[in-house]
Amino acid sequence: xxxxxEYRDPRLARRLLAELTATATRPWRIMEVCGGQTHTxxxxxxxxxxxxxxxxxxxPGCPVCVTPLEVLDRxxxxxxxxxxxxxxxxDMLRVPxxxxxxLALRARGADVRPVYSPMDAVRIAAAEPDRQVVFLAVGFETxxxxxxxxxxxxxxxxxxxxxxxxxxxxxxxxxxxxxxDPDCEVQGFLAAGHVCAVMGWRAYEPIAARYRVPxxxxxxxxxxxxxxxxxxxxxxxxxxxxxxxxxxxxxxxDGNTAAQRAVAEVFRVxxxxxxxxGPIPASGLVxxxxxxxxxxxxxxxATETATREDPECIAGQILTGARVPTDCPAYGTxxxxxxxxxxxxxxxxxxxxxxxxxxxxxxxx
Amino acid sequence: MxxxxxxxxxxxxxxxxxxxxxxxxxxxxxxADARRGLGEDAVVLLGHGAGGRLxxxxxxxxxxxxxxxxxEPATAAPILEDAAVLPGGPAELVFSTDAFVVDPxxxxxxxIGSLAVHGTVNDVAMMGAEPFALALALIVExxxxxxxxxRVARSVGRAARAAGVRVxxxxxxxxxRGSADGLYLTTTGLGRRLPGIRPSAAAARPGDEVLISGxxxxxxxxxxxxREGLGFEADIASDSRPLHTLVKALAEAVPDAVRxxxxxxxxxxxASLNEIxxxxxxxxxxxxxxxxxxxxxxxxxxxxxxxxxxxxxxxHVANEGCLLAFVRPDRAADALAALRSAPGGAGAGAARIGxxxxxxxxxLHTLLGxxxxxxxxxxxxxxxxx
Numbered sequence: 121x122x123x124x125x126e127y128r129d130p131r132l133a134r135r136l137l138a139e140l141t142a143t144a145t146r147p148w149r150i151m152e153v154c155g156g157q158t159h160t161x162x163x164x165x166x167x168x169x170x171x172x173x174x175x176x177x178x179x180p181g182c183p184v185c186v187t188p189l190e191v192l193d194r195x196x197x198x199x200x201x202x203x204x205x206x207x208x209x210x211d212m213l214r215v216p217x218x219x220x221x222x223l224a225l226r227a228r229g230a231d232v233r234p235v236y237s238p239m240d241a242v243r244i245a246a247a248e249p250d251r252q253v254v255f256l257a258v259g260f261e262t263x264x265x266x267x268x269x270x271x272x273x274x275x276x277x278x279x280x281x282x283x284x285x286x287x288x289x290x291x292x293x294x295x296x297x298x299x300x301d302p303d304c305e306v307q308g309f310l311a312a313g314h315v316c317a318v319m320g321w322r323a324y325e326p327i328a329a330r331y332r333v334p335x336x337x338x339x340x341x342x343x344x345x346x347x348x349x350x351x352x353x354x355x356x357x358x359x360x361x362x363x364x365x366x367x368x369x370x371x372x373x374d375g376n377t378a379a380q381r382a383v384a385e386v387f388r389v390x391x392x393x394x395x396x397x398g399p400i401p402a403s404g405l406v407x408x409x410x411x412x413x414x415x416x417x418x419x420x421x422a423t424e425t426a427t428r429e430d431p432e433c434i435a436g437q438i439l440t441g442a443r444v445p446t447d448c449p450a451y452g453t454x455x456x457x458x459x460x461x462x463x464x465x466x467x468x469x470x471x472x473x474x475x476x477x478x479x480x481x482x483x484x485x
Numbered sequence: 486m487x488x489x490x491x492x493x494x495x496x497x498x499x500x501x502x503x504x505x506x507x508x509x510x511x512x513x514x515x516x517a518d519a520r521r522g523l524g525e526d527a528v529v530l531l532g533h534g535a536g537g538r539l540x541x542x543x544x545x546x547x548x549x550x551x552x553x554x555x556x557e558p559a560t561a562a563p564i565l566e567d568a569a570v571l572p573g574g575p576a577e578l579v580f581s582t583d584a585f586v587v588d589p590x591x592x593x594x595x596x597i598g599s600l601a602v603h604g605t606v607n608d609v610a611m612m613g614a615e616p617f618a619l620a621l622a623l624i625v626e627x628x629x630x631x632x633x634x635x636r637v638a639r640s641v642g643r644a645a646r647a648a649g650v651r652v653x654x655x656x657x658x659x660x661x662r663g664s665a666d667g668l669y670l671t672t673t674g675l676g677r678r679l680p681g682i683r684p685s686a687a688a689a690r691p692g693d694e695v696l697i698s699g700x701x702x703x704x705x706x707x708x709x710x711x712r713e714g715l716g717f718e719a720d721i722a723s724d725s726r727p728l729h730t731l732v733k734a735l736a737e738a739v740p741d742a743v744r745x746x747x748x749x750x751x752x753x754x755x756a757s758l759n760e761i762x763x764x765x766x767x768x769x770x771x772x773x774x775x776x777x778x779x780x781x782x783x784x785x786x787x788x789x790x791x792x793x794x795x796x797x798x799x800x801h802v803a804n805e806g807c808l809l810a811f812v813r814p815d816r817a818a819d820a821l822a823a824l825r826s827a828p829g830g831a832g833a834g835a836a837r838i839g840x841x842x843x844x845x846x847x848x849l850h851t852l853l854g855x856x857x858x859x860x861x862x863x864x865x866x867x868x869x870x871x
Contacts, residue, residue: 130780133853165855211796214864223865227528236713342853457863458538469796477798479846479858 127341133169136346140171140353147173148356149305150349151298151441153291154312155182155469156340162474164342174353177305177441178474180294181312183259184211184467185439186394189427191287192217195256198285198420199230205248207241208256210234215466218428238270238284245274245282254416257284261315264288264405265379268386271407271414283416286406289392291315292323293403298440299331306441308352310338310345313367320375324363332361339367386411395463396436433462438471445472451482523547532864536751536803539864564687564764567611567747570678579614581605582673590637590667592711594703594722595805597670598640603725603805604750605674606648610729611746611808613684613736614676619645621655622671627662637668648727650674679733681740684811686761687768688744693841694817695775696810698731698824699724699834701754702788705802705866710791720787724806731808731824731832738823742816747809752862755800757809758847759861765841772845777859779851781838800849801862806831811841 152158158178161167167176180186196217199206206222213222213234226232231251235241238255245253257267267284274282291312298304311324316337324335334355338348348366355362365371385408392404407415432450437443445451445464455461457473464470523546532539549563568581585601595603602619609616621641625634645652703724710717728748735743745765749757758775765773784799792799812820817837824832842848847859 128852130852130854163857164851164853165857166853168855169853223530223532224528227530236715477857477860479848479860 127339127343129343132343133346136343136350137169137171140174140346140350143350143357144171144173144353145357147175148307148353149175149177150308150310150352151177151179151306152310152312152338152345153179153181153295154310154315154340155185155467155471155474156314157310157312157338157345158182158471159469159474160340160342160345162471162478162480165478166342166345170349174349176349178438178444178471179298179309179441180394180397180439181260181291182439182464182467182469182471183263183289184215185435185463185470186289186396187212187215187258187287187463188393188395189217189429190393191256191258191285193219193427194417194420195254195285196220196222196225198254198416199225199232201252201420203251204420205231205233205244205251205253206256207233207235207238207244207253208258209236211467211469212256212258214460215463216460218426238267239273242270242274242277242279242282245279246277249281252281252283252419254420255282255284256287258287258289260289260291260312261319261383262312262317264383264387265318265376268382271386271411272382274414275411283414283419284407285416286387287392288387288405289394290389290403290405292327293400294394294397295324295327296331297397297400297403299327299333301440303442304440306333308333308356309335310348310352311335311363313337313339313344313371316365316367316371316375318376318379320373321363321365321371322373328361328363334361335363337363337365337367337371339370394439396439398436430461435462435464435472438462438464445475446480446482448472448482452476453482530864534751535862535865536753536756537801537862537864540752541861564685564768565760566686567608568614568674568676570612577614577678579609579612579616579676579678580674581608581612582671583608585670585672586666587708588666588712589708590633592708592723593718594707595725596637596640597668598637599644600723600725600805601670601672602641602644602648602650603727605672606650606727606729607748607805607808609674609676610727610732611684611748612676612678613682613732613743613746614678615729615733616648616650616674616676618653618675619650620673621652622673623655623657624665624669624671625657625659626665626667627659629667634668637670641670644727648729676729679736682732682736682743684743684746685764685768686745686747687764689761689765689773689775689811689841690744690769691773691841691843692814693744693811694814694820694837695758695777695839695841696812696817696821696824697754697783697807697836697838698728698810698832699807700783700785700788701749701804701807702784702792702799702802704750704805705753706788706791706795706797708803709795709866715791715795717787717791721785721791724804726806726831728806728808728831730829731827734823734827734832735810735812735820739812739816739820742813742820743810744813745809745811748807749804749809751803753799753801753803754809755798755847755859756861758859761809761811762845762847766845772843774842774844775839775847776842776844777839777847777849779849781836783834783836783838797866798862800859801866814840 241255387405824835
């Protein structure tokens with residue numbers, strides 16, 4: 121199968137694993153930042169195939185997981201208003217806020233619609249002018265360009281019934297925050313290929329140099345990950361700390377400059393709280409003043425409902441790689457994809473959900 | 486909510502945080518029982534109809550207990566087959582009913598009419614029976630163009646004739662505009678059990694081989710792509726088709742060797758295999774599991790591409806034209822040959838995809854040589870963010 125089979129060839133995988141075993145002379149801890157990569161690692165059982173000393177630490181790169189509870193509660197409050205259509209990507213609909221989730225609100229009469237693209241939300245707004253259409257815009261650098269284009273399109277169409285509830289986050293500041301933690305165990309990073317496809321990898325070069333960590337831009341197929349891990353281990357063994365690109369078929373150093381321009385026009389960088397990690401300086405995007413009229417948070421002034429994280433959930437420690445899901449006493453019992461306590465169990469990209477879908481068993485009580 | 490002038494669901498009192506917290510979708514910590522999330526103030530979610538864990542909770546938590554003999558649950562975990570056997574008479578009768586709600590009504594490879602015939606024909610066939618009669622009920626929304634109804638009705642007729650069943654009775658109701666999504670169909674089917682074949686979801690035993698009659702994932706990805714205009718619809722078509730000819734071929738070629746038949750519709754192959762492992766474990770009184778080989782799964786390239794892009798697990802995607810057959814190992818090769826050469830070509834792409842174990846769970850051997858558990862899907866299939 122073109123573009124898939126080539127990156128799942130068992131013979132090549134065995135060769136890469138053998139090379140990895142031959143290369144690694146001591147234990148190394150590598151973080152894959154992206155939830156999509158966590159998903160592939162766990163789904164394909166790559167974790168279990170790696171040489172004993174190589175440990176993957178699952179990073180905070182699931183946009184669903186790191187969206188703050190306050191944003192979810194606000195989205196839920198907006199969705200519950202009459203005459204409002206709340207749109208978002210499918211996996212946001214199941215994320216629990218303090219009190220409910222969007223699917224439960226829909227079942228009780230709220231107009232909640234999953235969309236595949238923010239452009240679909242703009243189309244709904246154009247087709248239903250008597251309803252306020254809100255797009256819950258979350259995600260990393262990957263989804264920001266399409267969301268920027270949607271806002272630009274709504275502007276050109278003069279839509280007064282379209283707005284976005286923005287909770288965008290940026291990867292490099294999160295990596296920096298992790299590395300500044302004195303307890304950080306990460307010795308090398310796999311940088312998310314699709315983020316770099318948009319933004320390039322210039323932003324990673326000062327991080328690699330300052331913190332002496334190798335960073336490998338890596339794709340999402342099983343062989344991409346094996347090769348990315350091998351390239352990172354090679355750097356670690358050789359004492360290098362550079363940015364290297366495994367994902368050459370999709371990523372250039374400068375990224376997609378047209379997409380970057382759209383993001384730069386519509387958004388500006390701001391401090392941003394991350395669910396489970398807390399506030400990280402300059403780690404998010406908010407609407408630029410010229411587009412502030414599309415801000416759903418401004419349009420629907422709602423006093424916050426009291427947010428309430430479940431005290432049992434260890435999402436923060438999962439997202440930083442300090443613990444793995446199977447360490448959690450609630451994993452697989454009180455916390456499952458059917459009734460998640462925290463966001464990493466909700467999204468398919470979440471570390472806890474990836475572990476659960478792969479049938480990993482709890483190791484401690 | 487503070488907007489008293491525009492009361493929404495929260496503010497109007499219809500939906501209060503207090504009312505949602507216990508008993509609703511997020512009742513945690515909660516016991517892992519069949520009534521999870523089905524308390525007094527719970528409502529039905531779309532996911533309750535998706536054929537996964539939520540569907541099972543609704544069935545076992547609400548519907549089955551209410552209809553058990555004498556108001557008492559018959560057993561803690563009744564075995565749920567695709568159809569029921571009505572004993573009596575010279576030939577055992579098999580009986581099944583199904584409702585069809587599909588958006589859009591017409592899709593590449595089929596429409597709601599042919600789907601309604603095939604779905605019930607196949608449910609009857611999975612009990613080892615040859616279907617001979619159908620009842621058809623239509624719920625039509627006011628405003629549906631008559632030519633659309635005519636097209637669907639002709640499709641029902643054509644599919645029934647092709648499958649060799651007659652539509653012998655029916656009913657038509659029209660509901661007001663806005664009360665339904667265009668057109669809903671319900672079909673009920675009757676069939677006669679074929680000699681030499683007594684399949685049951687509870688009959689799989691360690692050592693059995695698991696066969697599939699054709700490619701997986703086509704129906705679900707076709708309908709999703711057509712509904713959302715995702716652009717895959719040029720490359721894929723639903724596999725909707727009748728499967729009773731395959732069952733007949735198995736009954737003739739490998740009598741007494743077929744343990745279990747199941748068409749993996751909603752919830753996909755993953756849900757069917759988990760149900761079979763569960764019911765067979767209960768019947769055998771010891772763990773019955775299934776091992777699948779990822780390299781043997783027949784996944785068409787466009788289906789794999791669509792699943793990649795949408796973040797769906799192909800094992801969770803609905804099928805309408807393939808069956809899973811659990812066969813005694815000594816007859817597996819003959820069963821595979823019978824499927825592949827069955828009249829009409831419905832089993833031409835049949836493959837051996839795994840075997841039954843005594844491990845109690847459904848496990849996939851990945852292409853890379855590792856193992857992972859195949860879980861029951863939870864609820865609706867939702868596209869992921871990136």
